[in-house]
Amino acid sequence: MQLTVGVIVATVAVVCVLVVLRRNRSEQRELERHSVTAEQLHELLASNQETLVFDVRQPLDLLAYPEIIPRAQRISPTEVMEKPSLIPQEKDVVVYCTCPSDKTSRMVLRRALKLHFYQVKLLKGGLAAWKASGYPVEPYKEVFHLYRPSLARGSG
Numbered sequence: 001m002q003l004t005v006g007v008i009v010a011t012v013a014v015v016c017v018l019v020v021l022r023r024n025r026s027e028q029r030e031l032e033r034h035s036v037t038a039e040q041l042h043e044l045l046a047s048n049q050e051t052l053v054f055d056v057r058q059p060l061d062l063l064a065y066p067e068i069i070p071r072a073q074r075i076s077p078t079e080v081m082e083k084p085s086l087i088p089q090e091k092d093v094v095v096y097c098t099c100p101s102d103k104t105s106r107m108v109l110r111r112a113l114k115l116h117f118y119q120v121k122l123l124k125g126g127l128a129a130w131k132a133s134g135y136p137v138e139p140y141k142e143v144f145h146l147y148r149p150s151l152a153r154g155s156g
Contacts, residue, residue, distance in 0.1 A: 034109055035124045038133040041094055045071060051092045055140075056080060056108050057127075061098045067137040069096065069130055074142060077104050081111055089117045096123035096130070 036044070044051045053072040055062075068074065075086055077097075087093055093112075097104035105122035112120040123130065131137060 031106060031109065031122070034113065034118075034121045036094055036121050037124050038129045038135060041069075041123055041130070042133070042135050044092075044094075049092070051094060052088065053123075054080075054087065054093060054095045055097075055127075056095045056104055057097045058099075058104060061104075062140060065098055065127060066140045067127070068140040069127065070136055070138050072096075074140065077108055080108050084111060084115050084117070087112060087117060087120060089115075089119070091119060093117075093120045094123055095120065096126045098127045102126055 041051075041053070045053070053069055055068050055072045055074045056077045057065075057074075058077060062074070080086055087095075087108075095105045095108050096102075099105070102122055102124065105126060109120055109122045125132070127137070
C-alpha cells in the first residue's frame with residue numbers, strides 16, 4: 001500500500017515538474033519573439049521607422065544610471081502596470097530597463113501581451129547592451145520621484 005502511494009506521489013510530482021518546465025519554455029519562446037537586440041533597435045531608430053522607446057527602469061536604477069537612449073520616453077513601471085494605456089497599442093514599442101535578466105521589461109511586456117498589445121518588444125540586455133554596442137546615450141534631466149507621495153502620506 002505504501003509503495004503504491006509512493007509511486008502515485010512520485011508520478012504526480014514528475015508530471016507537475018514537466019508541466020512547469022513546458023510552461024516556462026513556452027513563455028521563454030513568447031518573450032524571445034517579442035524582443036530585439038541593441039543592433040536591431042539601432043537600425044529601427046536609424047531608419048526613421050516610427051518606433052517608440054520607453055525607459056521603464058525603477059527610480060533607483062535611474063538614479064544610479066542617469067542616462068537614457070536618445071528619443072526614449074521615461075515611464076515608471078508602476079505607472080505602466082496601473083495604466084497600460086500609457087503605451088500605445090497600435091504602434092511599435094520597445095521597452096528597456098537595467099535589471100538583471102531584463103526583469104522589469106519582462107514584467108511590462110507580460111502585462112502588455114496579456115492586454116493584447118502585440119507590437120511591444122523588450123530590448124535584450126537593456127541599457128547595458130545598448131551602451132556595450134557603442135550606441136549613444138544622453139543625460140536624463142527630467143524630474144522623477146523615488147517614491148509615490150500618495151503612498152507615503154498613509155504611512156508614518
